[in-house]
Amino acid sequence: MTSAAADPGALLRDIHAGFRGVHTAAYRTGGAQLSYDQLYHASLALAARLVDLPADPGPVLIWGHKDPRYMIAYWACLLAGRPLVPTERDTPPERLRQIAAGCAARVVLVAEPDPGDLAHVSAAMADPALPVWSVDLDRQPAGASVAAPRALPPVTAKDVAYIMFSSGTLGQPKGIQVSYGNLADFILWQQGLLAEASFEAVSGTIRHCFDVSLFELWSAWQRRCPITALNHAEFANSTAYIQRLRADGVGLWVSTPSIMRLMLRNRRFHHETLPALSTFLFCGEALSKQVVETLFERFPGCRVINTYGPTECTVAVTSVEITRAHLDAPQDLPIGSARAGTRLVATPGPLRGEIEIEGASVGLGYLNLPEKQAAAFPRPNCYRTGDRGRVTPEGLWYFEGRIDREIKVQGVRVDLDDIEAHIRRQPGIEDAVVEPYVLRGEARALNAYVFGAHTTAALGALAEQMARDLPPYLVPRFWYAGFESGLNRNSKIDRAWLAEAAKTASHRHVHSPSSLETPS
Template identity: 30%
Template sequence: MYFDFDRCEFAELDQFTDAPALRDTERAINWAQLYAATQAWQARATAAGVKPGHALVISGHKQIEFVVAMLGCLRMGVTYVPVDSINPPERLKRIIDRVAAVKWYNAALDAFEDGAAEPLPLAEPGLAYIMFTSGSTGEPKGVQIGRDSVGLFAGWIRECLTLGPRPVFMNQMLFSFDFSLFDLCGALALGGLCVLCPRETIADPEAFVRYLADNGVQVWASTPAFVRQQFLNDDFNEAHLPRLKAFVFGAESLSPAMAEQLWERFPSARIINSYGPTEATCSTTWVEIERPLTGARNPLPIGRAKPYAEVFLDDGEICVAGDHVMRGYFGRPDLTAQSLFLHNGKRAYRTGDIGEIDDNGLVYFHGRRDDQIKLNGYRIELGEVDAALTGLNGVHAAATIALRRPDGTLIRMIGFVSTPKSLDPGVLGPLPPTLSDWKQQLGERLPPYMIPSELVACGQFPTSVSDKVDRKRLEALYREANMRPLKEKT
């Protein structure tokens, strides 16, 4: 038994029905139970007023019920909108209202809750999901992905990666982070097992490794930063995880040193590097990294275009085209017009990433054109953090910077605010008493991964020739004020 993402339906209903399909920290269910649970959920959703052509917001974190709801939506023709419970209630409510959802599903409580005051059908037909990412204006951007796009993505995993029959995938990324679809689509499309790993389990390194080993995890997909954290645990190796044979990376650059360090722990493991924004259904390019890496470029290539995609450069900017490209941003035709265009009769997306393509068709990533960053795998618009900072008590202006190591990898974010009793221009200082609870205030608007690790008061911000905040000068001021090597904060 498996889930056919082309038809959005279970297939081979009489095959391997007793094989495990989903596991969370509470229980495991087999394929027959997953099929029955999805049918039962659909009946409840229909009774609650959930309709095809509408959006349903799903909130939770690594529960089997969350996945059941996603599959139920796909089968019903309902567009699901994943929102992890890490998000504050205000952000959840804003998203429910934005998509005019008739209901929202609380996966933790297995309950349907009241949705928007005036529910409306979606203007764009045939959507599998809408995923909200950080927005530069302070409002999250809703990326609309078609059902056909998800089918293409699942087909690539099934047909190109040769992961074997019924593989076991680890799933640790938030469901509201598109890279998490790799584990779900891979396991479900191949009739395998998806092992859901909540943050509470991950927080205990030894328990995390035992959990993965007990469930025989074979495929690991994550950012390089997440693996870097695991290197602190001596048990993260082939001896303790003997079935772990494939690592798939994305969302951040992968260095040769990182690959070599991983092979020291897992000598027989495959390493696959991939690239693609949320707007292109998780990934567009991929390449298997092979030894030896002597003389390899740093960072390593992000791959070649998948069979259904085209990758090309426009004035140095990476552009992707194909049926996997989004249907536009929800309710933002202005942003859609800036990013989408037609190329050889297909939707094409300007990524904002700078890159190059060598003579062998390998794509290399060289950074961003704008103020968007990837920190621990999460896509963050510094403008959205700025906007939240300006909502703090007594703040007149705000700006955020991202600190980097010498090799270019991100460490953390630092926020700067200007208040009525501000300092002299360009001078940094302590926060006023009204901001003693600034993290709690921000926590009401932003998820934890978007909250800066430090907040600093600043006089009039330095500006560039275009009168924009000069973030590079702010970073220089911060480094000068500290006068010591920056230490990574967790």
């Protein structure tokens, strides 16, 4: 363990101390700006309030969306040794109550400017005694002093730094705990990962309740450069965001591939409009060759970094810079080599190469879920991902889908991820999702949702090509295109939404092998 990971509090205090007296922007939205000096003083003042809470150092729930106050709340929790629990404005009240109760939150911080939000969040809490505070931008005038020992209690590598609640969980949300030691290890790794990248501002596309946002936060905080935040309510107005990216000189882009696919629909997203933008980092989903090809065309000489990792293992555990050789190779793009201090293993046996992750990146696990904890974390510092992968002799990893994406269609076992990967390899495909067509409670066929400009005739040709390449039971019967792809709260493709979206598809094709039943 590095000295920084052994004493993560010292690393965080050093980074935070560097904010003082820096009057350049730390966070920019469409209508507000926060300087590093403001962030320094306001977060210390709020941390002191958190330290003064009479209860034990329990979690602090942060509520808001892409406001400078979120940064203040974030740092206040880290400095006060209070596990932060990020949530969003559009979190349904019942889910908000479940999260607050599930983590035994000690206080809720409202990181929004509207005074009415305080009453809204208070009403959503099941416990009327739970304190709900508004986060102020200027709790302390610039240059004032704060009693640092009182505001900065010691933390250990095993203390919980943050708890992310999984966005896709039905029923009781699943809280994933990550320690200060895990966080310090990530900070140092991503610092080295981006050491050769030249940038003076960072994109802010990811919601703070999704851990990929840590790439944005810590890359900016370590260099004391601004984050240009995108309000997701304004997602459709990509031109306005592009103008802000240009004005702020953003050089590092962080997102899921799904966000990039949407941005690339705007022809203004290219190097002539955004001359400073030179590094693209992706995480959270499979990166397609089509996205990288388009980036190489529009941003000549740019760097594209692909990463992989589950939230349980502190954002990402592998990385690779994508090259022309990767694009020209017959296989899908690699997810990279393991980061220092972390080891990946493809387990043998019936699970067909399930990826296990071991090392300093592996988090503390699930909050109050002992059965899930025992299944997913079989040994200390070891996490079973549920993902399949393979590794080359040189240590380069390839993602091969989810184990739980194997289903039976009319008695035949099929792997939905394999079929999706095959569609993505076809020329002109931005991305695709394959889901079962369910009739009377059973999977009878497959639906294919193809993103991009594809006509009904093009879908038919694609289905025919699949039929030439694959057995009949692996060829989707129902094909849809010509609809807007929705994103979930983690800015990934919203698979649950696709069946509804297909109703608005302007192009449809039905592939009709005789062995499949016609829907009724």
